[in-house]
Amino acid sequence: MTESVNLGVLMFVAYRALEQRAHKAAVEAGGNITAAQARVAARIGPDGTRLTDLAAQSQVTKQTAAHLVNELHRAGYVERVTDPEDGRARLIRLTAAAEPLVHAANAAVAKELAVWRGHLGATRMEHLQEALTMLRDITDPWA
Amino acid sequence: MTESVNLGVLMFVAYRALEQRAHKAAVEAGGNITAAQARVAARIGPDGTRLTDLAAQSQVTKQTAAHLVNELHRAGYVERVTDPEDGRARLIRLTAAAEPLVHAANAAVAKELAVWRGHLGATRMEHLQEALTMLRDITDPWA
DNA sequence: TCAATTAGTACGATAATCTGACTAATATTG
DNA sequence: CAATATTAGTCAGATTATCGTACTAATTGA
Numbered sequence A, B: 001m002t003e004s005v006n007l008g009v010l011m012f013v014a015y016r017a018l019e020q021r022a023h024k025a026a027v028e029a030g031g032n033i034t035a036a037q038a039r040v041a042a043r044i045g046p047d048g049t050r051l052t053d054l055a056a057q058s059q060v061t062k063q064t065a066a067h068l069v070n071e072l073h074r075a076g077y078v079e080r081v082t083d084p085e086d087g088r089a090r091l092i093r094l095t096a097a098a099e100p101l102v103h104a105a106n107a108a109v110a111k112e113l114a115v116w117r118g119h120l121g122a123t124r125m126e127h128l129q130e131a132l133t134m135l136r137d138i139t140d141p142w143a
Numbered sequence C: 001t002c003a004a005t006t007a008g009t010a011c012g013a014t015a016a017t018c019t020g021a022c023t024a025a026t027a028t029t030g
Numbered sequence D: 001c002a003a004t005a006t007t008a009g010t011c012a013g014a015t016t017a018t019c020g021t022a023c024t025a026a027t028t029g030a
Helices: A003-028 A035-041 A051-058 A062-074 A096-120 A122-139 B003-028 B035-041 B051-058 B062-074 B096-120 B122-139
Strands: A078-082 A090-094 B078-082 B090-094
Touching (some): A003 A096, A035 A051, A035 A062, A035 A096, A051 A062, A051 A090, A062 A078, A090 A096, A096 B122, A122 B122, B003 B096, B051 B090, B090 B096
Antiparallel strands (some): A078 A090, B078 B090
């Protein structure tokens, strides 16, 4: 597992850098939220997202996702509404209380990405985005 | 936290794809090892690595790293030898028992990366490596 | 030498995560 | 259309991962 992880380690480092900054910003904005909760919350779409989809995108089991969503709910950051298209399902949506956190996290990520762009140059940055987007086709069990 | 994570989500997906394949291969090779344990084990250098360094590279606290190393030790995959350069420190090294797992994980990662290269083309793959390597300068608190 | 730093451990508390088993709603299909 | 299979989510229980605080021992530095 040693040297071969190379690319994996590189992605791990970059990914964590982004995630940590987003989480830190959310906490500093007064958010009572853990990293794992934030990771799930970040996948909630503007019109709400089903639990199963959140689980798939976060790459955890439904039970884990449900647990994290429960805590987000207890903290007041999400609500559950019945899915009009499927009586079994419920859409999880961010509440108004989550807005400041989302805003802070977004700003922190944007700021960090600007630093990246400054370091890499616009061209490399675009290439990075392009390569990762293409990779998604073959690595994302969800999209 | 929604749309801005974009690049972060992309890296998350690709990173997890690699990590999961490595872990899966290690388990299928008979390894009694969890994902978190494997993540730490993957950072152990050929001549052994100090606990503090493992913690920094895995981005967890010393206590967490120590806990995972303890379990790896209990399973027989690592040993601790005193660091000749520092009486306080001990080097954590992989044992012979870990070798089949390392081999299997390496092979799985190499295979996956070959798929990536096939999908992206050699040039994009190199650009990806280059960009991530450069990013490390500004995102890795360790290296 | 003695204070400050550094490597690691001990203990206890949470948080995250999984497996297995279950209910209810929806789809499929003969 | 009724029986069956699938899908969304929940419940319960166990294990693992992770952190904070506090500590010991070795090293460094003034």
